[in-house]
Amino acid sequence: MAVETWTQRLGRGAIAGSAGGAVSAVVLWLAVEPSITKAIDLENAAAEGHSHGDDGELISRTTQLIGGTVTSIVVGVLFGVVFAVVYARSQHRLAGFTDLGRSVSLAALAFSVVALLPALKVPANPPAVGDPGTVNDRTLTYLAIILFGLVLVGVSFAAAQAVRRRTERAELWWAAGICVAVVGGALILYLAPSGNVDIPATMPASLVWKFRIGSLGQHAAMWLGIALAYGALAHRRSLARQPSEAPATAAWAE
Known part of the structure; x- marks a missing residue:
């Protein structure tokens, strides 16, 4: 093969x-x-009252x-x-x-x-919508959440494997992984700076x-x-x- x-x-x-x-x-x-x-x-439409010329679209x-x-x-x-x-x-x-x-x-x-x-x-x-001055902060927060999310996936799989070594019941493996993922995800969202505008x-x-x-x-x-x-x-x-x-x-x- x-x-x-x-x-x-x-x-x-x-x-x-x-x-x-x-x-x-x-x-x-x-x-x-x-x-x-x-x-x-x-x-x-909101900017028409402040316009002093016809700039047109750049793109x-x-x-x-x-x-x-x-x-x-x-x-x-x-x-x-x-x-x-x-x-x-x-x-x-x-x-x-x-x-x-x-x-x-x-x-x-x-x-x-x-x-x-x-x-x-x-x-x-x-x-x-949004303040241009906060773009960098929002971007860093977005990327940090993704990074910690990837780490959380690894930790969740590790938790599932740890339970798997102790029992043959597959539903317990997945329950352990899902619980870690949910709790970890909630913790990430709680600790991350707010990105609302x-x-x-x-x-x-x-x-x-x-x-x-x-x-x-x-x-x-x-x-x-x-x-x-x-x-x-x-x-x-x-x-x-x-x-x-x-x-x-x-x-x-x-």
Whole structure:
């Protein structure tokens, strides 16, 4: 049986990542972009009374949309490659009985750590919302939450393994890991500096939350796309390896 090379694994991850990035771009166009457009219109309307000239757009919205689409796909490919590396190293520890199930499990972990956990403390904001002077602090807080979230994943798996050495009941393994993850996640959110910003009176709160939910949905769509594509490709490879064992079995039967 041929041993799978890292080139094949990374290639599969890149393909899955491009699929996830494409799905993310679709969500960008359908769910996020309308909120951005409305926010920009409100910002321009509020600034009309203070304008002293026609400056015009430095970069057109069409160009920004194209750039956002390309960025979504590139980011998806990069995350897909990382996904392939982590999957290869940890698939035996992931929940699920198939390649697809394990891929979805890993994607759920990635989404929780990279998107959901930091978004609960530092939510995304549309244009005209937020103080530019706090961007660096918010970014550092966001990255710190991701870093501690990754550490928490490792600690949760270690806790599950510690319980596994003491009992054969699988439900207790997962209960230990989940409890550590929930308590640790709550502690991270409690200790992290607040990333909330004041919403201008001219900006409807419903629009801000629609943008935040759409942005989070974009992350979820990317990770789901990566999981489904990678799981399907991994399953296809597993099926392709099975016929190589059939001739030996048939010859023995004869």
